[in-house]
Every structure is written in structure tokens, then in C-alpha cells.
Amino acid sequence: MFRIIIIGAGFGGLSCALSLSRFNHDVEIVVLDRKETFDFLPLLPDTLGRGISPHFLSCRIEPILKKEGLQFIKGEVSSIDLFRKEICYNSEKIDTSTALSINPERVKRVERVNFDFLVIASGSETNFYANENIKKSAYTLDSADDAVKILSTLKANSFDRFIIGGGGYTGIEVATNLRLWSLANKKETEIIIVEKADSILGPLPQWMKEYTRKNLARLHIEVFTQSSIERIDGSTVYVSNQKIFDNALVIWVAGVKTAKFIQELTAEKNTQGRLKVDSFLRLNENCFIVGDAAYVKYKENYLRMAIQFAMAQGDLTAKNIIRAIKGKKPVSYKSIDLGYIIPMANNYSCGNVFGVNLKGKPPTLLHFIMCIYRLYGIRNKIGFIRNLVLHR
Numbered sequence: 034m035f036r037i038i039i040i041g042a043g044f045g046g047l048s049c050a051l052s053l054s055r056f057n058h059d060v061e062i063v064v065l066d067r068k069e070t071f072d073f074l075p076l077l078p079d080t081l082g083r084g085i086s087p088h089f090l091s092c093r094i095e096p097i098l099k100k101e102g103l104q105f106i107k108g109e110v111s112s113i114d115l116f117r118k119e120i121c122y123n124s125e126k127i128d129t130s131t132a133l134s135i136n137p138e139r140v141k142r143v144e145r146v147n148f149d150f151l152v153i154a155s156g157s158e159t160n161f162y163a164n165e166n167i168k169k170s171a172y173t174l175d176s177a178d179d180a181v182k183i184l185s186t187l188k189a190n191s192f193d194r195f196i197i198g199g200g201g202y203t204g205i206e207v208a209t210n211l212r213l214w215s216l217a218n219k220k221e222t223e224i225i226i227v228e229k230a231d232s233i234l235g236p237l238p239q240w241m242k243e244y245t246r247k248n249l250a251r252l253h254i255e256v257f258t259q260s261s262i263e264r265i266d267g268s269t270v271y272v273s274n275q276k277i278f279d280n281a282l283v284i285w286v287a288g289v290k291t292a293k294f295i296q297e298l299t300a301e302k303n304t305q306g307r308l309k310v311d312s313f314l315r316l317n318e319n320c321f322i323v324g325d326a327a328y329v330k331y332k333e334n335y336l337r338m339a340i341q342f343a344m345a346q347g348d349l350t351a352k353n354i355i356r357a358i359k360g361k362k363p364v365s366y367k368s369i370d371l372g373y374i375i376p377m378a379n380n381y382s383c384g385n386v387f388g389v390n391l392k393g394k395p396p397t398l399l400h401f402i403m404c405i406y407r408l409y410g411i412r413n414k415i416g417f418i419r420n421l422v423l424h425r
């Protein structure tokens with residue numbers, strides 16, 4: 034029987050696994066993830082300002098897979114050998130000799146497993162650009178656990194300012210949500226976005242940048258461009274051009290990179306470590322890459338990181354693996370871009386959907402409709418809608 038290993042149970046990995054199970058082919062499907070939960074990342078910023086409970090954005094991976102007869106292993110992949118078709122991962126198991134005691138010991142092990150087909154869907158993670166001080170001191174927003182940590186820190190402390198590292202989509206969303214949080218909690222917190230480039234929102238159209246800057250000004254959110262956070266010492270933050278801020282909380286959303294095992298792989302990558310793939314999303318005949326880990330050519334450029342692409346690529350990869358098993362030619366990936374939205378917490382969002390420029394409430398509404406549609410589990414959908422509607 035063919036063994037298919039999928040690294041990562043995020044948007045791309047889960048779509049691939051669930052599509053494979055629908056083919057009903059006699060294959061062994063093993064999904065590996067370093068976390069036990071699937072987290073709905075696009076709504077994480079909304080947990081800060083809109084009263085969305087992070088618990089409704091998270092669900093356990095194992096039951097989702099088990100229901101379809103698929104295997105789940107909790108483990109962190111540390112290396113892959115494409116020639117020997119083998120992956121190496123670190124697992125943590127409860128020591129059975131002490132399992133009956135109150136605190137059974139967890140034993141760390143390095144395990145190896147072979148594959149016939151490999152799908153790398155390990156997404157991306159926060160990039161600290163080798164700044165260990167920022168890594169240790171700043172908060173990140175990569176998971177529902179991160180959101181819980183930020184919310185409890187906000188509850189337990191009274192900060193004079195919030196400093197957001199990074200003026201991309203996520204930085205803007207986080208800043209506007211923190212303004213909502215400070216208004217709801219009657220705090221006069223200064224909010225600053227620190228962006229290294231000479232403008233926010235990188236390659237997006239000029240009108241969106243201007244519209245967003247106007248809205249940030251409306252919310253009294255300052256933007257420092259051509260600036261960087263240099264050091265964090267307790268709650269004191271050192272920003273370039275000798276700016277020093279006391280009693281500040283730093284949230285770092287200044288960029289992403291792929292997992293370490295990908296960075297160490299000998300293959301062609303972009304600067305974020307995304308793997309360049311062929312038109313069938315492959316590195317070779319047995320190894321497929323989907324989602325943020327894949328660097329896919331699109332028109333004159335490359336596809337951005339987004340859940341719509343990760344999910345579509347996961348589905349196509351499932352189809353192509355089954356075709357390969359049946360000895361059929363693969364189908365090439367044709368990306369369809371539905372558009373994008375920059376959701377801002379005061380409902381002055383903007384975006385471009387199906388080629389149409391949108392501003393204000395309609396894109397906010399669309400953002401939430403897409404999120405409700407894609408959230409896993411009826412409990413999560415209802416909980417999220419209740420939180421959103423009842424929040425003041």
C-alpha cells in the first residue's frame with residue numbers, strides 16, 4: 034500500500050488530507066503536525082478588539098482526521114531526505130512505565146518514517162531576522178495560544194503604548210484592533226506601527242495605502258516608516274533614530290519564513306525560504322509543496338500567501354497523487370485569485386474582490402462571511418457569530 038505523508042495540518046495540509054480521503058483509494062495517509070490544534074489564523078487579530086474568543090478559532094486535529102480514517106502524529110519534522118524518501122521528526126510520548134503516576138514523564142524521541150509521496154504543507158512562521166532579543170521579548174500572533182497570551186497580558190498590565198513591528202496586512206489589523214480594545218477598556222494608549230520600508234502595505238496599490246493611512250490617522254495610530262525596532266529591554270523599546278518608549282507592549286508581525294527543515298533543504302527557494310515548484314506544485318515526482326511553503330509563479334509575479342491558494346493547492350495535490358498512483362499524468366495548477374481584503378477594526382476596511390475595489394463596511398462584511406464559511410466545526414461557527422454580534 035502507498036504511504037502518503039503530509040507535513041502540516043493547516044489550511045493546505047488538511048484540505049489535501051480530506052480530499053485524499055474522499056478518493057476512497059487504498060492508501061495510508063499520515064498527517065504530522067507539531068501542534069495538536071488547527072488554528073484559524075485570519076481571525077486572530079479580531080480576538081484582540083472584537084471580543085472573539087480564541088477558543089472558537091481552534092480545534093483539535095486528531096478527531097477531524099480520525100473521522101475520515103486518517104492517522105495523525107504529533108511531531109515536529111526536523112529533516113527530510115528526498116532521495117531515501119524518509120522524514121525525521123521529534124515526538125514527545127508519555128513514558129508508559131510512569132503513566133499511572135500523577136505527573137507521567139514525557140519522553141522526547143527522534144523518529145523516522147518512510148513515504149511513497151510527501152506533501153510539504155508546513156506553512157510559514159514569524160521571522161525575527163536573527164534578532165534573539167526581539168524573539169525573546171516581543172509577542173507574536175501565529176496561533177490561538179499567542180492570542181490568549183496577548184489578551185491575558187493586556188488584562189494584567191496597564192501599558193502606555195502598543196508598538197507593532199511590521200506595517201503589512203497583519204500589522205494594520207492588529208493596530209486597529211488594539212485601538213478598539215483600548216477604547217472599550219477606557220485606556221488612552223498610544224499605538225505605533227514601526228515599518229522598515231518607506232511605506233505600509235508593501236506592494237499594494239497606492240489608493241489602498243492612502244485610504245489605510247487616513248483611517249490609521251482617524252484612529253490616532255502613528256506610523257513610523259523607514260524605522261525598525263532595535264531592542265526591547267523589559268518594557269522599554271528602542272526604535273531607530275534614537276526613539277525610546279517606556280511601558281510598551283511589542284507585537285511582532287514583521288514578516289515570515291518557512292520552517293527550519295525547509296531552509297536546510299537543498300532546493301531553489303525565495304528569500305523567505307519558500308520552495309520553487311513546477312507547474313504541478315512538485316519538487317520531484319514524489320514530493321509536492323502546498324500553501325505558504327510553495328513559491329508559485331503567477332502571471333509576471335509569484336502568488337502571495339493566502340488561505341484560498343493553500344486550500345486549492347491542497348485539493349489539486351490530492352488529485353495529482355491519486356493520478357500518479359494510477360499511472361496517469363498530473364494536472365497543472367491554475368491559480369484563481371478571488372482577491373484580498375485588509376480588514377480594519379472600525380469597519381473602514383479596503384480590498385479588491387473579483388477585480389472590484391472595495392472600501393468601508395462591504396469588505397469588512399465579506400471578510401467575516403468568508404471566515405464563517407471556512408471555520409471548522411459548527412460549535413466554532415456559532416460561538417464566533419455570537420461573540421461578533423454581542424460584542425460592544
Ligand SMILES: Cc1cc2nc3c(=O)[nH]c(=O)nc-3n(C[C@H](O)[C@H](O)[C@H](O)COP(=O)(O)OP(=O)(O)OC[C@H]3O[C@@H](n4cnc5c(N)ncnc54)[C@H](O)[C@@H]3O)c2cc1C
Nearest residue numbers: 041043044045066067075110155156324325338339340343
Ligand atoms: C495573523 C494572521 C492573519 C492572517 N490573515 C489572513 C487573511 O485574512 N486571509 C488570508 O487569505 N490569509 C491570511 N493569513 C495567511 C494564511 O493564514 C496563510 O496563508 C495560510 O495559513 C497558509 O496555509 P498553509 O497550509 O500553508 O500553512 P498553515 O495554515 O500555517 O499550516 C501549517 C501547519 O504546519 C505545521 N508545521 C510547521 N512546521 C512544522 C514542522 N517542522 N513539523 C510539523 N508541523 C509543522 C504548523 O504547526 C501548522 O499547523 C493570515 C496569517 C496570520 C498569521
